[in-house]
Amino acid sequence: MFNEMSGSDGKLRDPYAGIAEWLESSGVDLLNRRSEEAEAIFRRIGITFAVYGEGGDPERLIPFDLIPRVFAAAEWRRLDRGIRQRARALNAFLYDVYHRGEILRAGIVPAHLVYRNSAFLPEMMGVKPPGRVYSHIVGIDIVRTGADDFQVLEDNCRTPSGVSYMLENREIMMRMFPELFDGGGVEPVDDYPDALRKTLEEVAPPACKGDPTCVVMTPGPLNSAYYEHSFLADLMGVELVEPQDLFVDDGLVWMRTTRGPQRVDVIYRRIDDDYIDPLSFRPDSLLGVPGLFDAYRAGGVTLCSAPGAGVADDKAIYTFVPDMIRFYLGEKPILDNVPTWRCAETDSCKYVLEHLDELVVKEVHGSGGYGMLIGPKATKEECEAYAKRILADPSDFIAQPTLDLSATPTISGGVVSPRHVDFRPYCLVGQEMRLVPGGLTRVALREGSLVVNSSQGGGVKDTWVLSE
Amino acid sequence: MLSRTAENLFWMGRYIERAESTARLMEMGQRMAMLPGAGERDEWRSVVTSCGSAHHFDKAERISEVAAARALVLDGDNPSSIRACLSAARANGKAVRTALTREMWESLNDGWRKLESVDPGAQSLRRELPELLDWTKRRANLLRGAAETSMLRNDGWDFMRIGGFLERADMILRLLDVKYFVLLPETDVVGGGRDHHQWTSVLHATSATRAFHHVYRGDYAPWQITDFLLLNRAFPRSLSHCYRQTLGHLEHIERRYGARHPCHDTALAMVERLESAGMGELFKQGLHEFVSDALAVTARLSREIKEAYHF
Numbered sequence: 001m002f003n004e005m006s007g008s009d010g011k012l013r014d015p016y017a018g019i020a021e022w023l024e025s026s027g028v029d030l031l032n033r034r035s036e037e038a039e040a041i042f043r044r045i046g047i048t049f050a051v052y053g054e055g056g057d058p059e060r061l062i063p064f065d066l067i068p069r070v071f072a073a074a075e076w077r078r079l080d081r082g083i084r085q086r087a088r089a090l091n092a093f094l095y096d097v098y099h100r101g102e103i104l105r106a107g108i109v110p111a112h113l114v115y116r117n118s119a120f121l122p123e124m125m126g127v128k129p130p131g132r133v134y135s136h137i138v139g140i141d142i143v144r145t146g147a148d149d150f151q152v153l154e155d156n157c158r159t160p161s162g163v164s165y166m167l168e169n170r171e172i173m174m175r176m177f178p179e180l181f182d183g184g185g186v187e188p189v190d191d192y193p194d195a196l197r198k199t200l201e202e203v204a205p206p207a208c209k210g211d212p213t214c215v216v217m218t219p220g221p222l223n224s225a226y227y228e229h230s231f232l233a234d235l236m237g238v239e240l241v242e243p244q245d246l247f248v249d250d251g252l253v254w255m256r257t258t259r260g261p262q263r264v265d266v267i268y269r270r271i272d273d274d275y276i277d278p279l280s281f282r283p284d285s286l287l288g289v290p291g292l293f294d295a296y297r298a299g300g301v302t303l304c305s306a307p308g309a310g311v312a313d314d315k316a317i318y319t320f321v322p323d324m325i326r327f328y329l330g331e332k333p334i335l336d337n338v339p340t341w342r343c344a345e346t347d348s349c350k351y352v353l354e355h356l357d358e359l360v361v362k363e364v365h366g367s368g369g370y371g372m373l374i375g376p377k378a379t380k381e382e383c384e385a386y387a388k389r390i391l392a393d394p395s396d397f398i399a400q401p402t403l404d405l406s407a408t409p410t411i412s413g414g415v416v417s418p419r420h421v422d423f424r425p426y427c428l429v430g431q432e433m434r435l436v437p438g439g440l441t442r443v444a445l446r447e448g449s450l451v452v453n454s455s456q457g458g459g460v461k462d463t464w465v466l467s468e
Numbered sequence: 469m470l471s472r473t474a475e476n477l478f479w480m481g482r483y484i485e486r487a488e489s490t491a492r493l494m495e496m497g498q499r500m501a502m503l504p505g506a507g508e509r510d511e512w513r514s515v516v517t518s519c520g521s522a523h524h525f526d527k528a529e530r531i532s533e534v535a536a537a538r539a540l541v542l543d544g545d546n547p548s549s550i551r552a553c554l555s556a557a558r559a560n561g562k563a564v565r566t567a568l569t570r571e572m573w574e575s576l577n578d579g580w581r582k583l584e585s586v587d588p589g590a591q592s593l594r595r596e597l598p599e600l601l602d603w604t605k606r607r608a609n610l611l612r613g614a615a616e617t618s619m620l621r622n623d624g625w626d627f628m629r630i631g632g633f634l635e636r637a638d639m640i641l642r643l644l645d646v647k648y649f650v651l652l653p654e655t656d657v658v659g660g661g662r663d664h665h666q667w668t669s670v671l672h673a674t675s676a677t678r679a680f681h682h683v684y685r686g687d688y689a690p691w692q693i694t695d696f697l698l699l700n701r702a703f704p705r706s707l708s709h710c711y712r713q714t715l716g717h718l719e720h721i722e723r724r725y726g727a728r729h730p731c732h733d734t735a736l737a738m739v740e741r742l743e744s745a746g747m748g749e750l751f752k753q754g755l756h757e758f759v760s761d762a763l764a765v766t767a768r769l770s771r772e773i774k775e776a777y778h779f
Contacts (some may be wrong), residue, residue, distance in 0.1 A: 044574050221562045230565030240566045245470050256471045258623060258777040259725050 002146050002406040003418050015072040038064055047168055063459035069408045069441040076465040082335030087138040087427040090312045092328035094134035098124045103327055109320045119310030127297050130203040131431050134306040138427040144406040151338045157313040158305050159270050162440040163426050164228035169462040187437035187465040193235035195434040200266045202430030206299040212265035215239045219271050219287055229270050248291035253301040266302045273307045315364045315398050344395035352399040356383045359399040376402050410443055420444045422452050437465035474627045475779040476564040481631030483557035487550045488608035489639040490540055491601040493518050496673035503665050512536040518646045521548050534590045537597055550604050551583040567624045571614035626717040637710035641763045648755050667693050674705045695747040708742040715739050729776035734769045
């Protein structure tokens with residue numbers, strides 16, 4: 001296991017020098033006390049995510065760990081280039097599959113993986129979104145397995161969540177431990193909302209003549225990420241709308257206001273494709289704005305992300321992203337994928353079934369850490385049951401080696417010990433590309449656990465990029 | 469602003485005010501129940517009636533303090549209860565998080581589930597009740613204070629305040645609707661200690677005893693109390709003050725949007741009526757008739773505001 005603070009050889013790594021000193025001088029008791037204070041603050045501010053139907057408090061906190069996760073400036077430079085490269089390639093891929101499909105014709109990505117994909121929207125064929133951008137906020141999940149080994153675990157091209165934690169975690173750290181930030185050694189992240197607003201304004205539709213009006217669209221207060229939706233709208237100074245606040249008239253989108261209807265140009269929607277427009281997609285949807293998709297296609301409004309953007313972040317497509325980088329950009333991938341076996345391929349499937357006890361197997365369309373098999377942690381019976389599921393529909397599964405995720409110091413059960421982490425930066429794509437130096441670090445709070453998802457007991461940390 | 473946002477702010481203002489009014493009425497009930505003869509008068513019925521919750525009780529039943537407290541403070545299913553009002557205020561606030569400042573949200577969110585876990589047992593509830601009522605008033609004061617010092621004075625502020633003042637006006641009128649008979653001029657003749665307490669209880673329900681003395685000094689007389697609660701412009705819970713404030717906020721919105729609606733005329737007509745009328749006139753016209761009429765006007769005004777701003 002690579003320990004980000006003490007390396008593989010137990011020697012303190014440079015980026016963590018300040019943290020080590022701070023831990024030493026604070027002592028565990030103080031840190032424990034401060035942890036409780038932080039929790040009280042989070043709850044009062046209402047930074048919660050909603051969990052319904054499980055009894056108990058419906059509004060839960062994501063556990064916050066006080067000890068920051070640190071990247072050196074040089075580490076970040078490489079990540080930054082790799083992330084931007086990947087976001088460019090993913091958007092190029094989306095433009096391609098909704099137009100000529102060159103990458104499919106060239107035989108690099110199998111056509112059926114795209115055209116039969118449930119996230120592929122035939123209605124989007126030939127539609128040209130402003131700036132050719134489909135995924136305006138690309139969340140790329142990255143894991144680390146060694147000093148120089150960063151690998152991409154997953155891409156999120158639709159509406160990746162969690163960025164509010166990046167911002168709030170930093171706020172709370174600055175409030176509780178101002179001394180840590182003395183001298184400005186940590187790159188700030190608080191210009192993210194500004195960057196997001198600029199990104200949205202840059203992709204205003206052709207029908208917009210003056211200053212674009214941008215809004216955030218939420219399914220409503222019952223949605224698990226509602227806090228984040230309202231938080232972002234608030235920091236950008238734009239309206240937070242629900243679908244019922246909007247209507248389409250004469251190919252344009254309007255919101256109902258106390259002064260009558262007002263034009264809307266750009267919608268950062270935090271609602272899935274299926275639910276944005278009952279006329280075009282799910283007729284049974286109670287959410288959605290009738291006619292929205294037609295208005296979008298006709299250039300009356302911009303939707304961020306574009307409908308159908310999800311076809312690029314599917315786990316089966318993921319395995320081809322390095323090929324996309326070479327194909328569209330003519331570059332060598334800066335960040336590697338995790339080696340992945342596609343069970344759709346007979347030889348790979350055979351290998352996976354023979355090595356189930358060493359591998360992590362995932363459903364191609366799954367998310368949130370649900371429905372996966374962690375071979376080394378599974379019983380024989382669980383492996384056998386999972387093998388049957390794979391055989392029933394091999395193309396539904398991919399497998400990866402069990403990654404030895406890096407660990408960083410974390411407060412757990414009153415003491416500081418290493419826990420596994422991953423990382424999600426948020427790359428903004430408009431006419432320009434913007435990436436704030438930071439992101440969301442998720443941490444598996446249980447000892448030895450590799451599952452960092454908040455729905456399964458993961459927590460979050462502040463993430464530092466040290467300045468040059 | 470979004471019509472839904474305006475509506476949520478309006479209702480947030482109303483619900484917070486209603487929670488506070490209910491707490492004050494409960495305090496009035498406690499005082500009156502301590503007076504001699506309280507047993508025969510069924511004092512708690514006037515409290516639950518003022519709160520619009522009389523239908524939760526059997527007509528023949530004598531309502532106890534504990535029963536009233538369970539219904540008006542703890543019962544989450546009674547939309548007029550303090551618990552329901554606070555949680556509705558928070559739900560309305562949560563739906564418009566972006567229109568609230570962080571201080572306002574924190575004051576709505578902090579301790580919002582407290583009333584769920586209060587022990588409804590008779591003994592402990594009676595013991596806890598004064599503190600719970602104080603706590604409720606503090607919640608309302610905290611939110612209003614946070615708004616006062618942190619909220620932009622935009623149309624959202626106007627809608628929130630209008631909701632609060634309409635609810636407060638409504639509460640004064642509902643209280644007088646239930647209690648008018650103890651305040652009629654002929655009760656003057658009766659005099660005596662018990663009536664004195666009946667009158668002052670109405671003042672207590674509006675936290676107005678001291679304010680009343682500052683204005684009138686001397687003795688209580690029913691017409692003075694009614695004058696104070698309806699017509700005194702300086703008293704912040706009087707009908708006159710509530711309507712003047714409502715009109716002021718409606719006029720802000722009118723100037724901002726450049727449009728006048730029927731709600732403006734309705735509010736203006738009521739303000740003029742309250743300013744020109746002396747108490748003598750109101751009594752001549754009939755206190756009860758006036759109160760019923762003002763309740764109807766207030767309900768109409770609320771409807772007209774919704775229509776004007778597309779709620």
